[in-house]
Amino acid sequence: QKEVEQNSGPLSVPEGAIASLNCTYSDRVSQSFFWYRQYSGKSPELIMSIYSNGDKEDGRFTAQLNKASQYVSLLIRDSQPSDSATYLCAVIGGGYQKVTFGTGTKLQVIP
Amino acid sequence: EPEVTQTPSHQVTQMGQEVILRCVPISNHLYFYWYRQILGQKVEFLVSFYNNEISEKSEIFDDQFSVERPDGSNFTLKIRSTKLEDSAMYFCASRPTGAAYEQYFGPGTRLTVT
Numbered sequence: 001q002k003e004v005e006q007n008s009g010p011l012s013v014p015e016g017a018i019a020s021l022n023c024t025y026s027d028r029v030s031q032s033f034f035w036y037r038q039y040s041g042k043s044p045e046l047i048m049s050i051y052s053n054g055d056k057e058d059g060r061f062t063a064q065l066n067k068a069s070q071y072v073s074l075l076i077r078d079s080q081p082s083d084s085a086t087y088l089c090a091v092i093g094g095g096y097q098k099v100t101f102g103t104g105t106k107l108q109v110i111p
Numbered sequence: 112e113p114e115v116t117q118t119p120s121h122q123v124t125q126m127g128q129e130v131i132l133r134c135v136p137i138s139n140h141l142y143f144y145w146y147r148q149i150l151g152q153k154v155e156f157l158v159s160f161y162n163n164e165i166s167e168k169s170e171i172f173d174d175q176f177s178v179e180r181p182d183g184s185n186f187t188l189k190i191r192s193t194k195l196e197d198s199a200m201y202f203c204a205s206r207p208t209g210a211a212y213e214q215y216f217g218p219g220t221r222l223t224v225t
Contacts, residue, residue: 032212043202043216044154088154092212097142097159097167099214104153 004091006102014110019076021105023089026070032092033065035074037085038104044088048074079109113137115217117203123223124193132188132220134203143186144204144214145178147171154202160186193224 003026013019021035032051036044050056050063050072062075072091076083086104093100116135124130136143145157158168160178175191186205190197200221204214 034213036216043200043219046213046215049211049213090154097144097161098156098169099144099146100156101154 004089004100004102006087006089006105008103009106010108011105012108012110013079015079015081017079019079019083019107019109021074021076021087021089021107023072023074023102024070025072025089025091025100027091027093027100028070030067030070030091030093033063033072034090034092034099035061035063035072036088036090036101037083038088039085044090044101076107079107081109081111083107084109115203115205115215117201117217117220119220120218121221121223123225126195126224127192130190130193130222132190132201132203132222134186134188134217135184136186136203136205137207137215138184140205140207140215142166142206142208142214143178143180144206145188146202146204146216147199148202148219149199157188190222193222195224198222198224 005024035048038044048063050065056063060077064073086106088104089102090099118133143160148154156169158172159166177189179187200219202219203217206214
């Protein structure tokens with residue numbers, strides 16, 4: 001069973017701080033990694049994709065991938081109350097079709 | 112910015128009835144997907160569709176489910192005989208061809224089976 005594991009949280013950070021979200025995956029042949037944001041009652045919204053080891057930055061977001069450790073993370077700098085949501089780690093394996101989602105980490109940014 | 116649309120936003124049906132959920136993927140996308148999310152649980156893959164055929168499906172996608180692209184814009188999910196446990200949010204997603212595998216989700220249809 002191919003799994004994507006996340007701490008369910010909630011992770012509480014003060015406004016302006018860095019939020020760090022972590023994810024591990026079990027399928028070693030996984031090729032593509034994504035972070036989605038999901039507000040309550042809404043659909044997943046893609047915020048970052050990463051395909052190779054290292055860091056990828058986009059605005060306040062940085063995704064980090066370590067395939068040897070089967071580990072993906074998302075850093076959110078200068079966290080804002082509007083960042084409060086559930087962050088879903090998602091992985092595509094060797095088939096390039098099916099996305100396997102983690103259960104998500106709930107982030108609360110305290111004003 | 113182009114987006115995936117889904118109708119209806121909420122569907123209530125009685126157990127045993129057939130439902131059809133509709134999606135309009137982003138216009139230049141050629142890969143289409145259905146996912147579901149039971150309340151409080153994680154998003155689960157149901158099926159992927161490319162070139163007018165199913166390319167992958169999960170164990171959830173049994174004989175009571177089917178998908179169709181009836182014309183150049185719509186992509187539908189049919190549940191033949193709904194069960195109480197089919198109550199969930201159903202999300203359609205699409206992605207373009209090429210090396211990027213990002214999937215973009217529609218707003219979802221909330222299905223309530225009574």
